[in-house]
Amino acid sequence: MADSESTRVETDVRPDEGGSPRPRRSVRRRLGGVVVFLVLGLLFFVPWWTLFASGVDWPFPVFLAGTVVFAAWLVSFPFLMVAGHGGRRADRAARFADSTLGMVWVLFTWSLLGGLVHLVLIGLGVGGDGGPDRARIVAVAVAVVSAGLLAWGHYEAMRVPRVKRLDVHVPRLGGGLDGTQVVVLADTHYGPIDRARWSQRVTEAVNALDADVVVHAGDIADGTPVQRREQSAPLGTIRSRLAKVYVTGNHEYFGEAQGWLDRMAELGWEPLHNRHVVVERGGDSLVLAGVDDVTAESSGLAGHRANLAGALAEADPDLPVLLVAHQPKYVAQAAAGGIDLQVSGHTHGGQIWPFNFLVRIDQPVVHGLSRHGERTQLYTSRGTGFWGPPFRVFAPSEITLLTLRSGPAAG
Structure with a gap:
């Protein structure tokens, strides 16, 4: 065990120009953290944009509530994931984090597809000038399809x-x-x-x-x-x-x-x-x-x-x-x-x-x-x-x- 620990230390550090040890993986870890943050941001941003900000022109209370929910989701997710799957292994936190991950992935996927449909409708001139009506139809469709798939997907996961x-x-x-x-x-x-x-x-x-x-x-x-x-x-x-x-x-x-x-x-x-x-x-x-x-x-x-x-x-x-x-x-x-x-x-x-x-x-x-x-x-x-x-x-x-x-x- 001592040999493996010393090997790990040697591979994790290397001397800088002054001869003092410098973590080898620190830059990679920081870059990895940035990538994870960007991916998470994208996963949450796309559904938020589709449902609440892409020209749907919902009443302000609806827009505000949706924004608060997505922001709270995004901020809490990393902490719940660490608490649930890190050293503590808190099952309650893991359940919330895992469910959030599945929900946001489905919303992200179908928001992208909904966005593509929206662009096609615009290109075909369906709905005329459109205004918020077309965007609202896409947003509601994305929400309904995602909710249906999540309900069905949960049944599929939990059944024998x-x-x-x-x-x-x-x-x-x-x-x-x-x-x-x-x-x-x-x-x-x-x-x-x-x-x-x-x-x-x-x-x-x-x-x-x-x-x-x-x-x-x-x-x-x-x-x-x-x-x-x-x-x-x-x-x-x-x-x-x-x-x-x-x-x-x-x-x-x-x-x-x-x-x-x-x-x-x-x-x-x-x-x-x-x-x-x-x-x-x-x-x-x-x-x-x-x-x-x-x-x-x-x-x-x-x-x-x-x-x-x-x-x-x-x-x-x-x-x-x-x-x-x-x-x-x-x-x-x-x-x-x-x-x-x-x-x-x-x-x-x-x-x-x-x-x-x-x-x-x-x-x-x-x-x-x-x-x-x-x-x-x-x-x-x-x-x-x-x-x-x-x-x-x-x-x-x-x-x-x-x-x-x-x-x-x-x-």
Whole structure:
């Protein structure tokens, strides 16, 4: 621990011309703070402008009330976010901050679209001179659409996910394993909103599928195992015929990754901490391997990093491999290693449209089944829960039931 701390100090400072240490990252942090401030300002300014100041000419009390609300939102948001997700981890503050983030993102998106519609109407001469009437129609439409999407999105986030069923053909899979059913959970994100009852209902839905293998592909919670003990407890009642396996996601490394590995073992799961297990059915075998999240190494937690070679150590190379890796972008290493099928989460399918387009910049796939190289397939789940904002807009959650089929896909 002392070595890692000294290394961190050396990389964080460098001598200036006078020989005294100068923080290396101070400029980057300041620039980062400026960028965050500008982004926040833009997120709040665009909806305010569309709803209250873009020629709508509302009565002054309406304009004043809207301005005060948006200003209070903007000023309070950073403090609530720090209180909720910083060292204090105050769940009440986190709930307000997360909800605010989701609401302002939806308002921002549809305000931009409303602004584009307004410009098109002006260009087409619809409404004649227009005056405030056209601007008011756009503002009211943006407010109504945003409110409707937020209400629907909250329902979508809080309900028990629907089961998504998919056949996956794995050419190297032995005939005895044909029809093996794998349930995939990912991104449960037990967090500031107490979802213990939701967790229990998800467990019941999984058990009703009577699966051979159950996978949790990481991001189990936002918080420590002690904080989220009640919400995670139902996972201990999940049943499977052959195995229940779990890998860490990036959010475990914001808290207690090792603690979550221990907690899942306590609940009867096999934590695949760069290791594998072999399951058998009908005289044929399948390797279930798992790696730590790709952010594990930078966490500084000893023994944690994504290590595919370690996960496959002593595994029979002639056996098919199902790899669990939290982030889809690990598929490059999986394809290089000859993995048959990788199962991932992390993306949430974008969670709130159009964030899926931003996710695609960082990840090769946002959701669904894809092929990478000659052998490797990747299934990316939209996730079972949600992160932060309790909304899902055009990105439904899922419990995934993959049925493995031997032989190549038809056609």
